[in-house]
Amino acid sequence: xxxRTTGKKILILLMxxxxxxxxxxxxxSQKAPVETGxxxxxxxxxxxxxxENALLKDAEAKMLEALAPLPDMGNGEKIGxxxxxxxxxxxxTVEEGYKDAAKEYGVTVDVVAAPNEAxxxxxxxxxxxxxxxxxxxxxxxxxxxxxxxxxxxxANEKGLKVVAVGTNIDADAxxxxxxxxxxxxxxDFTEQGRMGxxxxxxxxxxxxxxxxxxxxxxxxxxxxRKQGAIEGFEANGGEVAAVxxxxxxxxxxxxxxxxxxxxxxxxxxxxxxxxxxxxxxxEAMKAANKKDQVVVCGIDFIDNARQSIIAGELDxxxxxxxxxxxxxxxxxxxxxxQGHEINTDIFWTPIGLxxxxxxxxxxxxx
Numbered sequence: 423x424x425x426r427t428t429g430k431k432i433l434i435l436l437m438x439x440x441x442x443x444x445x446x447x448x449x450x451s452q453k454a455p456v457e458t459g460x461x462x463x464x465x466x467x468x469x470x471x472x473x474e475n476a477l478l479k480d481a482e483a484k485m486l487e488a489l490a491p492l493p494d495m496g497n498g499e500k501i502g503x504x505x506x507x508x509x510x511x512x513x514x515t516v517e518e519g520y521k522d523a524a525k526e527y528g529v530t531v532d533v534v535a536a537p538n539e540a541x542x543x544x545x546x547x548x549x550x551x552x553x554x555x556x557x558x559x560x561x562x563x564x565x566x567x568x569x570x571x572x573x574x575x576x577a578n579e580k581g582l583k584v585v586a587v588g589t590n591i592d593a594d595a596x597x598x599x600x601x602x603x604x605x606x607x608x609x610d611f612t613e614q615g616r617m618g619x620x621x622x623x624x625x626x627x628x629x630x631x632x633x634x635x636x637x638x639x640x641x642x643x644x645x646x647r648k649q650g651a652i653e654g655f656e657a658n659g660g661e662v663a664a665v666x667x668x669x670x671x672x673x674x675x676x677x678x679x680x681x682x683x684x685x686x687x688x689x690x691x692x693x694x695x696x697x698x699x700x701x702x703x704x705e706a707m708k709a710a711n712k713k714d715q716v717v718v719c720g721i722d723f724i725d726n727a728r729q730s731i732i733a734g735e736l737d738x739x740x741x742x743x744x745x746x747x748x749x750x751x752x753x754x755x756x757x758x759x760q761g762h763e764i765n766t767d768i769f770w771t772p773i774g775l776x777x778x779x780x781x782x783x784x785x786x787x788x
Contacts, residue, residue: 428444428720435663456469472522475786478743481772485746493756502552503587503748504545504562505535510670510698512744513563513725515788519748520561531752532557539670540638542569549573557604559759560585561751562603564637566641567592574601583758587751589642596702604758609752609771611643615650615693616739618719621738621775622691623658625717630690632660633682635675635703637695639667647695647721655693663689672702679706694720697727699740704735723787731781738777745788746771 445497473479486492503520505513517533524531534552536544542565552560553576562579562584564570573593574584578601585605596602611734615634623630634651637644648665655662663686668674673695679702683689694700700720707713720727725742730736750771757764778783 426455428774448597473745473786475788476783477783478787482746483741483747485750485771487754489750489757490705491762492628493527493753493760493762495526495761498755499757499759500556501529501531501752501759502549502555502557502558502560502749503531503533503755504549504552504564504668504758505533506563507535507537507541507563510696511585512722512724513658515724515744516572516751518565519745519750520788521748522745522750523749523752527750527752527756529756533740536563536565536777539565542566546570546573550576550655550665553577553580554752555767557582559585559755561585561587561755563588563747564591564642565589565638568595571595571599571601574603577598578602583755585754585758605754605764607747607754607771609742609747609773611646612650612653614721614742615647615652615695616654616774617650617668617773617775618721618738618740619651619654619660620658621777622693622717622719623655623660625737626690629659629661631663631686631688632691633666633679633686633689634662635692635694636665636667637699639671644670644695645755651693651695655691660691668694668699670698672698672705675699675702676706679703680710683707683710684713689716691717691719694718696720696738697722697724700736701726701730704730708735715729723784728776728781728784731776732779738775741774741776741784741787742771743788750787 473482484732505516508514520531520533534548546563548568562570577584583604586603587607589607613618632655634648636648664682666678668678692703697720700718703718717737719738721740723739727736727739
């Protein structure tokens with residue numbers, strides 16, 4: 423099997439969540455082969471789920487099926503994980519997924535991160551700290567396509583496997599540095615932006631003046647969400663008045679939204695690349711007495727976003743599962759270090775649009 427420069431990719435497809443709570447399993451790619459054996463062996467290899475939400479539990483079951491054969495349990499491996507920043511509840515939930523999976527599999531995981539979500543140098547330094555210790559494999563979520571490439575190369579030089587969670591490193595830069603990523607679990611970030619924009623335009627029901635506030639300029643997830651939102655707006659009668667980056671930060675998004683509104687008093691819509699920023703924008707619109715005029719949608723569906731939707735303030739959030747990001751990342755790390763062959767089939771984690779109409783069905787989603 424040919425190996426790509428960034429390593430063999432596996433993008434875990436759990437399902438696609440439609441605008442309502444209907445699930446459809448996507449794509450025509452083949453599933454990873456399921457390990458054969460007697461029923462007792464299979465039971466021993468299947469972790470016990472601690473998830474309570476029915477939709478998420480179903481997604482987890484499909485994830486485990488896609489990841490089969492699952493790694494051996496109880497070998498005591500030590501996995502290092504690199505996240506963006508623990509200032510964002512999204513990454514706290516990713517960490518929860520890592521740790522729950524580690525407990526189930528009888529291994530250890532340590533999660534490090536940068537001081538804030540725009541500190542790409544700090545993230546690389548955190549990874550390098552892990553490299554000086556005795557880990558068996560690493561799961562990384564690179565802030566940009568380039569900032570962790572040297573660290574991945576260092577890990578490979580030590581004979582250690584690396585998997586990517588959410589975001590990956592640049593293929594050309596990886597090739598130049600002899601850096602290899604063995605596996606990749608992610609979500610369709612472009613579709614997240616497009617889904618939010620299309621929902622907003624349908625909610626408005628006609629042409630509208632819109633703005634997009636992205637996260638960190640140059641970061642893959644930020645750029646893809648921005649592009650998806652612009653495409654979704656322009657295809658549905660949206661006039662894009664402004665596109666600005668707020669580095670994933672609520673206060674920066676508040677200030678940017680305030681300035682955009684002053685320059686465009688007839689603004690109808692603001693789409694944000696995460697929920698922290700979206701909640702900052704909601705506060706900015708409330709302060710300007712324009713919340714009834716401006717529809718606001720975000721991405722990630724953190725708990726604060728859920729509460730805001732229930733309160734009738736945030737209009738919507740595109741959900742994915744940071745918990746399953748972490749859990750899949752830990753499982754893939756174990757598969758890589760245990761020498762499993764990881765297929766190149768492309769799968770995606772679940773996404774869906776959460777509004778006041780269906781938010782109750784996502785109680786306990788993470």
